[in-house]
Amino acid sequence: MSESILSIESVSEYVGSRPALSSLVDAKSLTVQEVGDGNLNQVFICTDSSGARLVLKQALPYVRLVGPDWPMSEDRAAREAHTITEHSRLSAANVCALIEYDADRYVLALEDLTDHDVLRTRLNAGGPFGDVFEQMGRYVADVAFGTSWLGLGEEQFRLAAAAAVNSELCKLTEDVVFTEPYLGADRNSWRPQIDSLVRSLQADSEWVGAAMTMKRRFLTRQEALLHGDLHTGSIFIRGSAAPVSAKAFDSEFAFYGPVGYDLGLLWANIVAAASRAAVLDEPDRAASLLSHIATSWSAFESRMRDLWPERWEPSAYPDVMLSQRLTDILDDSWGFAGCEASRRIIGLAKLSDIETLDDEQYARAASAVLRIGRTALVSRGTLPIDEHIDAMHTELRL
Amino acid sequence: MSESILSIESVSEYVGSRPALSSLVDAKSLTVQEVGDGNLNQVFICTDSSGARLVLKQALPYVRLVGPDWPMSEDRAAREAHTITEHSRLSAANVCALIEYDADRYVLALEDLTDHDVLRTRLNAGGPFGDVFEQMGRYVADVAFGTSWLGLGEEQFRLAAAAAVNSELCKLTEDVVFTEPYLGADRNSWRPQIDSLVRSLQADSEWVGAAMTMKRRFLTRQEALLHGDLHTGSIFIRGSAAPVSAKAFDSEFAFYGPVGYDLGLLWANIVAAASRAAVLDEPDRAASLLSHIATSWSAFESRMRDLWPERWEPSAYPDVMLSQRLTDILDDSWGFAGCEASRRIIGLAKLSDIETLDDEQYARAASAVLRIGRTALVSRGTLPIDEHIDAMHTELRL
Incomplete structure (x- = not known):
């Protein structure tokens, strides 16, 4: 699992490897910021040199705030991806949109809402x-x-x-x-x-x-x-x-x-x-x-x-x-x-x-x-x- | 599917092919009776020459009483097998016991209760x-x-x-x-x-x-x-x-x-x-x-x-x-x-x-x-x- 866990250093390479993401931001010029206020997950805000942005949210096999002593299945990312998909279908304007879900690494690529x-x-x-x-x-x-x-x-x-x-x-x-x-x-x-x-x-x-x-x-x-x-x-x-x-x-x-x-x-x-x-x-x-x-x-x-x-x-x-x-x-x-x-x-x-x-x-x-x-x-x-x-x-x- | 559907003629061969059943009744001397009062399924009572009995219940891909015009998934047999297993675990004396479930042909082999x-x-x-x-x-x-x-x-x-x-x-x-x-x-x-x-x-x-x-x-x-x-x-x-x-x-x-x-x-x-x-x-x-x-x-x-x-x-x-x-x-x-x-x-x-x-x-x-x-x-x-x-x-x- 550990090689699957994203870090600030590996995010650019990850984005470059995902066509759905590299078509939205320039993976080569990304600035990556980890947002520290998630209790459960890792969240990265990715900004390219043109100012285009997306957000990556990765579930870890434990509660991020506590660490491996509080294990928690990464399946929660699949639950969230499914929920965003269903809720967006019904109420698109009121849901933070999902760009892509990577089921292998439990990563949700989400629309950037840093202007919110x-x-x-x-x-x-x-x-x-x-x-x-x-x-x-x-x-x-x-x-x-x-x-x-x-x-x-x-x-x-x-x-x-x-x-x-x-x-x-x-x-x-x-x-x-x-x-x-x-x-x-x-x-x-x-x-x-x-x-x-x-x-x-x-x-x-x-x-x-x-x-x-x-x-x-x-x-x-x-x-x-x-x-x-x-x-x-x-x-x-x-x-x-x-x-x-x-x-x-x-x-x-x-x-x-x-x-x-x-x-x-x-x-x-x-x-x-x-x-x-x-x-x-x-x-x-x-x-x-x-x-x-x-x-x-x-x-x-x-x-x-x-x-x-x-x-x-x-x-x-x-x-x-x-x-x-x-x-x-x-x-x-x-x-x-x-x-x-x-x-x-x-x-x-x-x-x-x-x-x-x-x-x-x-x-x-x-x-x-x-x-x-x-x-x-x-x-x-x-x-x-x-x-x-x-x-x-x-x-x-x- | 049709070759999987049991008939009075094929039940003996079926019982003979299932070790869990042929150990309970003598497949070679079976008398088979179809019980006509099931609305949904086929039910066969199988009696051997010694009087030993078991019951076979098979789900068909439709409602038996109506025929193929009312399709109904055979998965209901799996539901019943699962339920009998769970209920027997909790209340064995009050549940008709399951001998074996054949998931390929949707057949439940059940204890004989013809004395009830x-x-x-x-x-x-x-x-x-x-x-x-x-x-x-x-x-x-x-x-x-x-x-x-x-x-x-x-x-x-x-x-x-x-x-x-x-x-x-x-x-x-x-x-x-x-x-x-x-x-x-x-x-x-x-x-x-x-x-x-x-x-x-x-x-x-x-x-x-x-x-x-x-x-x-x-x-x-x-x-x-x-x-x-x-x-x-x-x-x-x-x-x-x-x-x-x-x-x-x-x-x-x-x-x-x-x-x-x-x-x-x-x-x-x-x-x-x-x-x-x-x-x-x-x-x-x-x-x-x-x-x-x-x-x-x-x-x-x-x-x-x-x-x-x-x-x-x-x-x-x-x-x-x-x-x-x-x-x-x-x-x-x-x-x-x-x-x-x-x-x-x-x-x-x-x-x-x-x-x-x-x-x-x-x-x-x-x-x-x-x-x-x-x-x-x-x-x-x-x-x-x-x-x-x-x-x-x-x-x-x-």
Whole structure:
């Protein structure tokens, strides 16, 4: 394997050996930069003397951040390549495009988006976000429709779900999102300022029980080929006013699961960004961010309704199934948002939105994220969206 | 393919060519009988001069009852072989054993159970049923536990579910169980005596909506490797007093789906048998049959509780998840029972329990099955089991 692992030195030769890549950039004049912020993979940005660029992302047989002590199959690159292909077919404008996938060396060649910002970075800096959340709502709808039985027919849907099985990365999600924050784990951590709140939650059977309900849903429900990790660090944005350019990337966690998981992650990360804004004395920005939970849902719902007449075998799917499904997805979205909010404060993988705050700000923001997460988890679909958002305003004193 | 298709004439030579079979019966002295009641497959009972027996079941590339005009992949034989193997590992006493699977010719060699009766035949004749339903409840529990993440761990569970995909036969179930009875189809039929009831149900948005909820659950929930067609025609029984010998067979519809589907089919078929008994003026027998819905659930639930301490990674699965899961399975079981009851009266595949009745008896029994099915579908988990059964007594005037 080791001779297959790309390095800054070997990237030019690699690009030169791949016709699909050397036709896009001049391999002989490449400047190669390794982007250090990937946790799992190697990422190289390749720029030629004319300024043409492409990105190479290579999966290693372990977690890059930890090293060979945490082995992880490179098959995740194949999962991501497959997912980009399927998602691009359905929502081309909202997905970072795949140029080529090299199955022998687990390398994805991707379109260059260095003129974009990572959405989380943009939000942490207080920057504008335009209609990025509405576009993501429509992207989730396009995928939820197009990769489900509604877009594929029942037989192809079941085959596609089986082919997209991603048990290793799902297990990681099951551990860090659905188990450890509630039941305890050595790799959990939080600052002393919120210790009593965390301990009271972990002793709260309603909160734990609701999280376990969501864990079982994550394990057993296959509805569509999810992105699987749709937080604000997996979205690129360019521009400031609507329509911005908004593109999802890093879909190696993709699998057939409950659609609300993608929306829920997005919403919990909006809550984190809003909590940051609130404790940085930007209440209007916080309120604006929170309002995009509702508008992203509206965008999702509208797109689902627009696509409905195009469903496979319409006579077998009466309209009542659309409203039932939307109700269930909304319930799931809140539940998964609650899990994501909780695990991002308590569990292994933290958010820079919160972790870069000073202790006093952290205490307020992290507590608010946890309390909002509890309401999302426990009340889920029983509270209308407006009341969920009102409760967030109360927690954040907006 | 055609030279691979077994006939009464070629079975002896086939058995002689398979060491695993010729060691069990004397191929040279075989008497071969084709059993005509399989809808999908060929079934041969092979008896040698000493009386030793085995059964061969061969999948054809079409539905046997219809012929090549209804093509169906022989892969269903592989699905059944895999399912018997997995189910036997978990519940050996309650599964018709597989001697050998011939993947080249899609032939399952099965243990001879000609000393058993098909449960439906036994019930139609008014015969005893002992503890067959409790044993089936325990069988469903053994499988529900052992083939789920609780028995396999999360990663292996997802891989096993993907490997067991059975899209063609699931599509058939989706059509005949979850679509046609509610939304209409040319191949539906019923006698004029119940015409107004059927039409009022098909105009009843609550009944149709509940059926569509169950259809979506069938499509999207993967919990365990179900039998997939666990009606009383898929169960053998021998003996009359508990413990009887009770063995499930014909599992080619197996797939990873919602556990309540297996229980629900069983319950709806108990309702049909009880309705037959009631209109044949055997109210005590009808009441006794219905009581076994409750006892089969109790047997299922007890076995699930007994197995719970053996779950994979107990610390990741607190006890609350067991009670949540049981609640959801019970809701599913009623819903699927309601679909099975409805489709067996209205849809393509009928029940001899009901169809062999005269018109007056048919009208009473079929109406009762439909009304009981509606309550099961619409009220599902909101009614306690006892109240479901009380409502059945009222419908059947017991």
